[in-house]
Amino acid sequence: GLVEETIGSPYHDIDYTHENFYTGEMCMGCHSHKQNAHKFNVCTTDMKGAKNKNSNCITCHMPQVKGTATSIVISKKHTFHGFAGAHNNPKMLAKFLIIEFKKTTDGFEIILTNNAMHNLLLHPLRLAKLDVMVNDGKNITKLKSKSFMRVLGHNGKPAMPWIATEIYKDNMLKAGERRVIKYNTKVQTGNKIEVKFGYYLVNPKMTN
Numbered sequence: 001g002l003v004e005e006t007i008g009s010p011y012h013d014i015d016y017t018h019e020n021f022y023t024g025e026m027c028m029g030c031h032s033h034k035q036n037a038h039k040f041n042v043c044t045t046d047m048k049g050a051k052n053k054n055s056n057c058i059t060c061h062m063p064q065v066k067g068t069a070t071s072i073v074i075s076k077k078h079t080f081h082g083f084a085g086a087h088n089n090p091k092m093l094a095k096f097l098i099i100e101f102k103k104t105t106d107g108f109e110i111i112l113t114n115n116a117m118h119n120l121l122l123h124p125l126r127l128a129k130l131d132v133m134v135n136d137g138k139n140i141t142k143l144k145s146k147s148f149m150r151v152l153g154h155n156g157k158p159a160m161p162w163i164a165t166e167i168y169k170d171n172m173l174k175a176g177e178r179r180v181i182k183y184n185t186k187v188q189t190g191n192k193i194e195v196k197f198g199y200y201l202v203n204p205k206m207t208n
Contacts, residue, residue, distance in 0.1 A: 024050030024057030031057065042124050042152060042161040046175050049117020056117065060092065061085070086121070087201055096120075097173075099195055107184040110195055114173040121172060124152050124161050127203035128172070134185060135192040146181055148172050149203060160206065 020026050033044045050056055062079045069078035086093040097120065100111040110132060114120045121128055128148040134141045153159050153168025173179060187193065 022058070023053050027057040027061075036162050036164060038163070038165050040152075040165050042164060043122045045122060046118045049175065052117065060116075086199075093197075093199075097197060099197065101193055101195070103187065104182075106186065107182065108187055108193065109183070110181045111178060112173060112181065112197070113178045114175060116175060118175050119150070119172050120148070120174075121150075121199060124150055124164075125202045125206055126150075126199055128197065128199040130181065131196040131198075132183065133194040134187060135194065136188065137190065141185070143183055143185060151203070158205075 028045070028047060028050050031045055032047065032050075033041045036042050045057075058079065061083050062081050063084055064077045065080040065082075066077055068074045068076075082088075084092060096114065096116040098111075098113040098115060100113070102109040102111060110130070112130070126149070130146040130148070132143045132145075134143065148171055149169065150167065150172045151158050151169040152161055152164030153166050154163050155165075156168075158168050159165075
């Protein structure tokens with residue numbers, strides 16, 4: 001449960017005062033990267049974010065949940081290693097992805113800011129998608145969707161992660177990145193702009 005007191009467990013001799021228990025550095029032994037049989041990194045986590053004591057792997061992916069972790073020391077909450085990814089907890093994505101709107105002379109801009117300590121989506125099969133619609137009160141116009149992905153490849157073509165040897169395409173939102181998406185559709189006073197950002201667990205093109 002990552003308690004800070006040494007409690008004299010009859011099962012484990014652990015020094016709970018070691019500071020690496022409370023940052024993401026402990027997690028990096030297993031989660032820093034994943035290689036395939038070709039020694040190619042199919043995904044990589046930025047070490048910089050793991051070292052932050054206030055916001056790191058543990059504070060996001062091992063949230064505090066109700067209940068005690070053990071019967072040795074009873075507590076109201078404990079740190080749960082259930083790996084609350086965005087597909088299990090959509091609010092996590094909303095917390096770290098900031099969406100802004102800005103009107104321009106020839107249209108408008110949607111500004112996306114990734115406040116996560118790593119690329120927005122790390123799994124190479126993920127595909128994020130931005131949908132924007134303009135509602136003028138009479139008609140709803142859906143504009144061209146924008147996709148964000150990191151596609152792996154082999155011999156210059158898209159490939160599944162287990163045979164990949166290179167990066168075919170990568171326009172995923174990077175850690176701390178602020179990206180401006182421009183639209184040349186003019187909006188009038190009273191128009192409503194609806195913005196949706198979501199993602200596929202598996203890029204539909206990879207399922208064919």
